[in-house]
Amino acid sequence: MITKKEHNNIIWIDLESPTKEEVHEIMDEYNIHPTVAEEMLLPSIKPKVELYEDSIYLILHFPAFKHTHKGQHNQEIDFVIGKDFIITTRYDTIDSMHTFSKIFEVHDALHTDVHRDHVGLIFLQMIKELYRSLEHELEYINDSLHEIETNVFKGKEKEMVVELSSVSRDLLNFKQAICTHKDIVALFQTLGKRLFGDDFPYQLESLQHERSKVLHSLETNVAFLSELRETNNSLLSTKQNEVMKVLTILAFITFPLSLVASVFGMNTTYTPVLGIENDFWIIVGVMMFATFLMFLYFKHKKWL
Secondary structure (H helix, E strand, O other): OEEEEEEOOEEEEEEEOOOHHHHHHHHHHHOOOHHHHHHHHOOOOOOEEEEOOOEEEEEEEEEOOOOOOOOOOEEEEEEEEEOOEEEEEEOOOOHHHHHHHHHHHHHHHOOOOOOOOOHHHHHHHHHHHHHHHHHHHHHHHHHHHHHHHHHHOOOOHHHHHHHHHHHHHHHHHHHHHHHOHHHHHHHHHHHHHHHHOOOHHHHOHHHHHHHHHHHHHHHHHHHHHHHHHHHHHHHHHHHHHHHHHHHHHHHHHHHHHHHHHHHHOOOOOOOOOOOOOOHHHHHHHHHHHHHHHHHHHHHHOOOO
């Protein structure tokens, strides 16, 4: 699907899950390099940035958990940035791009000059909106961690082991995706000078600030996860130790009782107590008294 928008003589073409015909149509209209056109047809595994004669081709991946529409945890966006146009290609419905589209339309309707007729600044505002969406994704993960924290202290430590591992995987995927942006954006700053002038790298510095905010939120969530996992493991270990202690005490109590029962169960010619009146109750009474003494000893030692 092709969507075209124009503001102050700058054209934004947004392609969502484009067909081969749509890509070739845009390629012919805006003189896109054939290699770029081929890469726009299929998702890419790694980010990249390349400079062509009069455009820059950029691939970035943005983590998505709550706002994904196709179950993909990494949403890819391909950017082709020229002097008077910007082309975005994506393979999923990305909410932040929809939000930016509304902002773009409002500025055009109001005839504002907020982007100063600069394609690079439009790209900058677009990426900032995408980074803000990442903060929402991290808030979603943080909510999950608070829910896990509640369940941990409700006595569901065993069930939360899987939940903590799932959140840990999400944070790891998030970190792997966002950490690649640093080198890509830095290289884009250098290449952007050829298209937008020497001031462009300085204008792009604010983008690194947005990225730093995302990384700070990510590190906060990672620290929260680490502490929560340690707490959960401690509570789980304590519960397991309590169970093992009870089982050990029961085994210690039943062993001498079993020994007494075995002694009086031996087939010998003479066995004390056996044969006298109420011999069964005497033996049971001795066993119960021994059990009571061991119980008092365990209480004295504070093992119970």
